[in-house]
Amino acid sequence: MLIAQISDCHVTASGTAYAQALTTEALENAVRHLNLMAPEPDIVLVTGDIADAGRKEEYEKAASILNRLKAPYLLTPGNHDHRARLRAAFPDHGYLYAEHQNAPIRYSIDAMPVRLVGLDSTRPGEHGGGLDRDDLHWLENSLQDDRPALVFMHHPPFGVGIGNMDAEPFANAHEFETILNGAPHVLRLCCGHMHRAVQRGFGGRNACIAPSTGLQLELNLTSGAPSRFMLEPGGLALHYLDERNWEPLEMVTHFGLIPGCGHSFAGPYPFFDVVSPV
Ligand SMILES: [Fe+2]
Structure with a gap:
């Protein structure tokens, strides 16, 4: 089973975010890249910041691109x-449905060998994230049996050492960690928000943060790191498992780069079958 993850697309109606990043074209590149992959992903997770400003026209643009997957x-x-506008732009995505259009977007899907549990870590009006008691209770219920699961959401529940991004603690991180500590069948926690490929342990699980498709935050591991981005290549994460042959069942995560927006990568060239001169 191959689960692709893209994140932090920041689509704008003009095509450009923060006067520099061609984020809309970058999402088009990502979709093209995913469609050409062999093997093809069984499913693609998009872990938040789909639109840059939560505007209707941004979601319409994002939907027109993502629907090419x-x-x-x-x-x-x-x-x-913006929860309600996001829901409105993807009417075919029944799992987004809620009676109240501004309700948290969370769901558990069992159609694959791994249960896919999507959480809503956003706190409307705030930059930082967290999970409230209701979210945590819902998650605990969703993980009650021992079925292998992948949990995904936007905000990572821990700091990463980049000053400005660590300034806002994740609400109820400890309670979330306690739930994961009691759920060894969670194979991976997948997040976004940091616009970089990052890994860390959390609650006894391996947590992976996928890079952005369109703009990467400056890799500045100081407490005073300002909020700045780099036009490094877009990226994605690939979570792979061989559910028929791997015992015990484990998941492996690869991080890849996406060509386009001025970035191209030479190769592939032969490697293992080249005799090195000594
Ligand atoms: Fe973002």
Whole structure:
């Protein structure tokens, strides 16, 4: 099973975010890249900040691009998103449905060998994230049996050492960690928000943060790191498992780069079958 993850698309109606990043074209590149992959992903997770300012026209643009994906895809919101407008732009995504359009977007899907549990870590009006008691209770119920699961959401529940991004603690991180400590069948926690590929342990699980498709935050591991971005290549994460042959069942995560927006990568060239001169 191959689960692709893209994140922090920050689509704008003009095509450009923060006067520099061609984020709309970058999402087009990502979709093209995913559609050409062999093997094809079984599903694509989009872990938030789909739109840059939560505007209707941004979601319409994002939907027109994401709907070109050959694989099915699941959406979870980020702090730049607007729950009701996101729901409205993806009417075919029944799992987004809630009686109240501004209710948290959370769901559990059992159609694959791994249960996919999407959480809503956003707190409307705030940049930082967290999970409230209701979210945590819902999650505990969703993980009650021992079925292998992947949990995904926008905000990572821990700091990463980049000063400005660590300034806002994740609400109820300890309670969330306690739930994961009691759920060894969670194979991976997948997040976004940091616009960089990052890994860390959390609650006894391996947590992976996928890079942005369109703009990467400056890799500045100081407490005073300002909020700045780099036009490094867009990226994605690939979560792979061989559910028929791997015992015990484990998940492996690869991080890849996406060509386009001025970035191209030479190769591939032969490697293992070249005799090195000594
Ligand atoms: Fe973002």
